[in-house]
Amino acid sequence: QVQLVESGGGSVQAGGSLRLSCTASGLTVTTNAMGWFRQAPGKEREGVAGIGRDSSTTYADSVQGRFTISKENAKNILYLQMNSLKPEDTAIYYCAAHPYAAAATLNRYVFTRWGQGTQVTVSS
Numbered sequence: 673q674v675q676l677v678e679s680g681g682g683s684v685q686a687g688g689s690l691r692l693s694c695t696a697s698g699l700t701v702t703t704n705a706m707g708w709f710r711q712a713p714g715k716e717r718e719g720v721a722g723i724g725r726d727s728s729t730t731y732a733d734s735v736q737g738r739f740t741i742s743k744e745n746a747k748n749i750l751y752l753q754m755n756s757l758k759p760e761d762t763a764i765y766y767c768a769a770h771p772y773a774a775a776a777t778l779n780r781y782v783f784t785r786w787g788q789g790t791q792v793t794v795s796s
Contacts, residue, residue: 719778
């Protein structure tokens with residue numbers, strides 16, 4: 673059974689940092705393209721960061737230079753390091769897996785496995 677379980681969310685003041693984790697079971701982060709997405713109230717889910725099977729990475733313009741996606745293959749965990757957080761980063765963050773892509777992508781429609789999400793709240 674495939675499971676993606678996010679953790680590490682919470683409340684932080686603007687300028688602070690959080691590290692999100694996504695623990696995968698039933699699939700391996702090395703053989704899937706992985707991604708982080710977020711959804712704020714009243715808004716569509718948007719791609720934040722992606723990492724391919726080839727370890728290529730891609731980021732949304734809004735987080736470029738502040739967020740870093742990485743994976744720990746031995747533990748089968750995907751991470752999202754978030755620095756210099758802003759109130760507009762407030763959202764539920766989801767990790768997702770796409771088994772057929774080699775390169776990183778932020779196209780949410782191709783991801784077939786999703787976690788349940790973790791809340792990130794950034795106060796000003």
